[in-house]
Amino acid sequence: MTARVTFVSPAMSSSLRQARFDDGGSIDAGGAERARAVAGSLPAAVRVVVSPTVRCRETAAALGLDGAESAELAGLDVGRWRGLTLAEVGAGEPEAVARWLADPESAPHGGESVEDMCGRVTRWLAASQDTGGRTLAVVEPEVVRAAVVHVLGAPSAAFWRLDVPPLTATTISGRGGRWNLRLGHPPDSVGAVADH
Numbered sequence: 001m002t003a004r005v006t007f008v009s010p011a012m013s014s015s016l017r018q019a020r021f022d023d024g025g026s027i028d029a030g031g032a033e034r035a036r037a038v039a040g041s042l043p044a045a046v047r048v049v050v051s052p053t054v055r056c057r058e059t060a061a062a063l064g065l066d067g068a069e070s071a072e073l074a075g076l077d078v079g080r081w082r083g084l085t086l087a088e089v090g091a092g093e094p095e096a097v098a099r100w101l102a103d104p105e106s107a108p109h110g111g112e113s114v115e116d117m118c119g120r121v122t123r124w125l126a127a128s129q130d131t132g133g134r135t136l137a138v139v140e141p142e143v144v145r146a147a148v149v150h151v152l153g154a155p156s157a158a159f160w161r162l163d164v165p166p167l168t169a170t171t172i173s174g175r176g177g178r179w180n181l182r183l184g185h186p187p188d189s190v191g192a193v194a195d196h
Helices: 029-041 054-062 086-092 094-102 114-128 141-152 156-161 187-193
Strands: 003-008 047-050 133-138 169-175 178-185
Touching: 003 114, 003 141, 029 054, 047 054, 054 133, 086 094, 114 141, 114 156, 141 156, 141 169, 141 178
Parallel strands: 003 133, 047 133
Antiparallel strands: 003 169, 169 178
């Protein structure tokens, strides 16, 4: 049985616009409007899961999705850097930022390393492969990155080489311990192309 997971990144928010580590803020009016506009284009799913952040929950609601929160699909815990921009952190802790960006096992912010987060998402994917049908997952961009790193068998250092724009969908499908990647596409085209 083939499992499909369509990851949808959150709609635009002021923290995304400012390149700020998640500060618990809401999606903005334009992001909510865009999500509502594409709500009917998402493929039917046997389950819906949502990262426990405000912006993911609000994006799911704007998309008309009622999903269970998944702690395994939470965004990267950046500890004391939460709510700051990378520029602000870099100005105060340049060595820590350099180490964090170069070493996936590093967590100078006191939160979670990229390596640990990738492992968490990998475990979720392994469990999801036993679930037939499609899963819609409204998740933080770093969850999508971690999933793509796993699917491609790439090193964790590749995490920083992946960009996930707001309100885009990335689909993977798999069975027998192997996943295939369908590169990101806007949600309004998901229904038309998801099963090809």
